[in-house]
Amino acid sequence: MSKKVDLAPLLLAWYAQNGRSFPWRFKGDARPDPYVIWVSEIMLQQTTIATGLPYFERWMKTFPDLKTLAQASLDDVLKAWQGLGYYTRAKKLHACAQQVLKMGGFPRDREALLRLPGIGPYTASAIAAFAFHQPTTVVDGNVVRVLSRLYGLTEVVTPEKIYPLAEKLTDKKHPADYASAIMDLGATLCRKTNPLCAQCPWQAYCVACKKGLTASIPCRQKIAKQVVRGAVCVIVNKKNQIFIQQADRKGLLGGLWELPWSKQATWRPMKARWHQCPQPIHHIFTHIDLTLDIYATEAEKVALPGRFISPTDVSKYAFSSLMKKVLSSIGSTPSSVFQSVAKD
Ligand code: SF4
Numbered sequence: 001m002s003k004k005v006d007l008a009p010l011l012l013a014w015y016a017q018n019g020r021s022f023p024w025r026f027k028g029d030a031r032p033d034p035y036v037i038w039v040s041e042i043m044l045q046q047t048t049i050a051t052g053l054p055y056f057e058r059w060m061k062t063f064p065d066l067k068t069l070a071q072a073s074l075d076d077v078l079k080a081w082q083g084l085g086y087y088t089r090a091k092k093l094h095a096c097a098q099q100v101l102k103m104g105g106f107p108r109d110r111e112a113l114l115r116l117p118g119i120g121p122y123t124a125s126a127i128a129a130f131a132f133h134q135p136t137t138v139v140d141g142n143v144v145r146v147l148s149r150l151y152g153l154t155e156v157v158t159p160e161k162i163y164p165l166a167e168k169l170t171d172k173k174h175p176a177d178y179a180s181a182i183m184d185l186g187a188t189l190c191r192k193t194n195p196l197c198a199q200c201p202w203q204a205y206c207v208a209c210k211k212g213l214t215a216s217i218p219c220r221q222k223i224a225k226q227v228v229r230g231a232v233c234v235i236v237n238k239k240n241q242i243f244i245q246q247a248d249r250k251g252l253l254g255g256l257w258e259l260p261w262s263k264q265a266t267w268r269p270m271k272a273r274w275h276q277c278p279q280p281i282h283h284i285f286t287h288i289d290l291t292l293d294i295y296a297t298e299a300e301k302v303a304l305p306g307r308f309i310s311p312t313d314v315s316k317y318a319f320s321s322l323m324k325k326v327l328s329s330i331g332s333t334p335s336s337v338f339q340s341v342a343k344d
Contacts (some may be wrong), residue, residue, distance in 0.1 A: 005205055007150075008171035014201035015181030020188070023051070025180060026130075031110035034106040034131035035066045041126045042093050042118060046086055046286075049187075055084055066105075078255050078318040087256055091120025108132040111174065129179045131288055135172035138179035138248055139163055142186025149190060152207025155313040156221045209320065225289040232261035232281065232326050233269055234296040234334060237308050242334045243299075244317065245306030257317040259303070259326055261292060269304060272297040281329060283322045294326065 019027065024040035026032040039059060044052045062080050063069040074094055074213055081090035095117040100106055106127065107113055113124035128134035139159040148157045171178040189196045197209045208217045223323070235243035244257045260269040268274055277294040284290070302308075309317070311332045319327065 006136075007202055007205060008167055008174075010201040011181045011185065012171060012174060012177060015177060018188070019177075019180060019184050022053075023060075024130075027177060027180070029133070031133070032131055033125060035069075036060070037091070037127050037131040038096075038106065038119075038123075041123045041130075042089055043084065045089065045123075047084060049066060052084070054176040055081075062112045066097055066101055066289060069094065074255055075318065076192050082256075082318045083321060083324075087254070087320065089118060091255060104133065108278070109134060110136050126179065133176055135170070135175050137163065137167040137170045137175075138181060138183070139166050140186075142183045142190070145192065145218050146182055146186045146190045146202075149195070149214055149331070150202055150206050152211060152213060152217065154213070154217060154219060156219050161278075223287065225287055227289045227291075228263050229265045229291045229293070230261060230263040231265055231267050232294055233274070234259060234277075234293045234294060234326075234330060235269075235272075235299050235302055236296065236334045237298070237300050239308070239310070240334060241308035241310050242330065243302050243304075243306055243308050245304060255318075256320050258319065260306075261326075263290070265293060268295065270299075270302065277329075279329060281322070281325050283325060290322070292321040292322075292326070294329065295330035 019025075022040070024032070024036050040052075040056055043056055043059070047055075059080055061156070062076075063072060072094070074091065076088060077090055077094045081087060081093075084090070096119065099116060108127040108128065109132075110124045113119050113127055114282040116122065120283075122138065122140055125136040125138045128136040129138055139162060143166055144157055144159055144162055147162050147169070151165060153162075169182075184274050185200070185202075189200050190261050191213075195209075195214050195252075197203050197206065197214065200206065200209070203209055208214045237243075242259065244259060247254050274297050277296060281292045282290070282295060283292070311327075311330075311334060314327055
């Protein structure tokens, strides 16, 4: 690719015609509320826009500003986040809101943003660019894919590796529009499969397109998932209630409610006559392929921190997607789960 061509204006011209609209996006010189930018950036990590958009809209109704979020209980925050996964992000969002409120508002520069809970290099750059029009470079998965193809990079590329190239290309006078534009290019034209090169403003300069390498670039590193078989335990009382407990706040799913469970197949929370249910639960995390065997028992008292709840009260508590799967397999009559397996 010729180094003399200034590619940013081509991209910005394309963006002016084709850029997508979102409730958190402000084009040109508009200065949006950093709170809106921050929430959208945290929420849309690891989540598609189609999934994240209704969550974002509900969130803004529940927590319309920084103060409301900072003063909410962690339980309410986790409840609003329920279903998005990666609950550590919700906890850090809450902690960050409290810290930023004390500071009197978000800092404008990337380095200060990086010191806040839950804000990593990508999010710090995004807030600095989108909310404060700071000349920072934003590199997400879309940007990695577009630039790997543009420059014909045939090795595995990480955001850190590609940052110097991305920084050179960034339009420092229009950092917000430039960042939105390259992300939109990646999402709409330079797609993972079947990129629409004929419509791309960078087609004439793109190495992968010229050499027919778009199917093999970016080169992906295969990460083998850890396969784990564990156990989840359904404790039912005579009132048809199930025992739940709140996960350790420090852990990955900390603060959420759950049935007692472990990644160890032989683990049980207490001595009892446990009966194995025929259907296990299968759940995929980013790095773990988890199968949980379900064991049921009957007990009126449990010497563990937690409580018995009726199936009709399940919606009042925040559960992870994994636990929702377990609960839905138990259904509205937990005692029948126990009774059906206890007969065997
Ligand atoms: S020409 Fe094709 S492969 Fe190259 S950047 Fe554009 S869409 Fe991506």
